[in-house]
Amino acid sequence: MGSIGSNLQEVRQRIARACAESGRDANSVTLLAVSKTFPAEAVREAFAAGACAFGENYVQEALAKIDALADLRARLAWHLIGPLQSNKTRPVAEAFDWVHTVDRLKIAERLAAQRPADLPPLDICLQVNVCGEDSKSGVAPGELPALAAAVSALPHERLRLRGLMAIPEPTADLQAQRRQHHRLRDLFDALRANGLPLDTLSMGMSADLEAAVAEGSTLVRVGSAIFGSRG
Ligand SMILES: *Cc1c(COP(=O)(O)O)cnc(C)c1O
Numbered sequence: 001m002g003s004i005g006s007n008l009q010e011v012r013q014r015i016a017r018a019c020a021e022s023g024r025d026a027n028s029v030t031l032l033a034v035s036k037t038f039p040a041e042a043v044r045e046a047f048a049a050g051a052c053a054f055g056e057n058y059v060q061e062a063l064a065k066i067d068a069l070a071d072l073r074a075r076l077a078w079h080l081i082g083p084l085q086s087n088k089t090r091p092v093a094e095a096f097d098w099v100h101t102v103d104r105l106k107i108a109e110r111l112a113a114q115r116p117a118d119l120p121p122l123d124i125c126l127q128v129n130v131c132g133e134d135s136k137s138g139v140a141p142g143e144l145p146a147l148a149a150a151v152s153a154l155p156h157e158r159l160r161l162r163g164l165m166a167i168p169e170p171t172a173d174l175q176a177q178r179r180q181h182h183r184l185r186d187l188f189d190a191l192r193a194n195g196l197p198l199d200t201l202s203m204g205m206s207a208d209l210e211a212a213v214a215e216g217s218t219l220v221r222v223g224s225a226i227f228g229s230r231g
Contacts, residue, residue: 018213034223057082163200177211
């Protein structure tokens with residue numbers, strides 16, 4: 001692995017190549033740098049190299065980092081991409097810009113109620129279980145339309161439903177990766193066809209971002225390819 005700066009540049013080149021191969025504008029894909037388990041100083045280094053959106057999985061760890069990087073707060077966005085329990089929604093509503101892992105109406109209701117009125121609306125994605133395993137979090141595809149309708153009826157000045165997110169089964173097979181991403185893309189297109197103004201398809205990580213971009217991802221969540229292995 002190189003430095004965080006050179007890794008970031010390589011990831012940006014991978015995204016640009018993948019976009020070019022599918023005839024997409026390289027600016028149509030947002031890079032979310034996943035900084036979980038890495039210290040605040042690594043985030044600072046990535047920020048200095050041009051990253052401005054960071055993904056975290058664990059609420060306590062993220063809050064400590066957000067605090068340590070308070071001087072940068074206005075210039076970067078914090079995204080929660082890990083599971084969210086209902087007893088943790090308040091600090092998340094108060095400290096984050098995005099939550100990608102909403103999979104129940106109750107969580108969305110609490111986030112909307114707890115989002116401070118002086119902040120912009122919290123942007124959220126619904127997490128979908130695209131591989132149908134019981135152990136995984138995420139709403140089942142069949143229950144997605146009802147959940148999306150209920151969430152989008154919550155007060156828009158507190159909560160904005162922006163799109164969908166999934167964590168597919170890891171596989172090295174590019175075609176299998178694409179099939180899983182394609183499933184999420186189909187669900188996204190169906191909700192949009194029904195009139196929901198979604199603009200964010202959060203899919204693709206270090207190992208499968210090319211497949212995700214080919215299937216229409218607008219936001220890739222990349223950790224190890226930027227910060228190194230989490231050991
Ligand atoms: C850790 C994590 C990532 C980043 O994974 P890498 O393989 O390190 O790129 C992306 N999304 C979610 C939900 C994660 O938990």
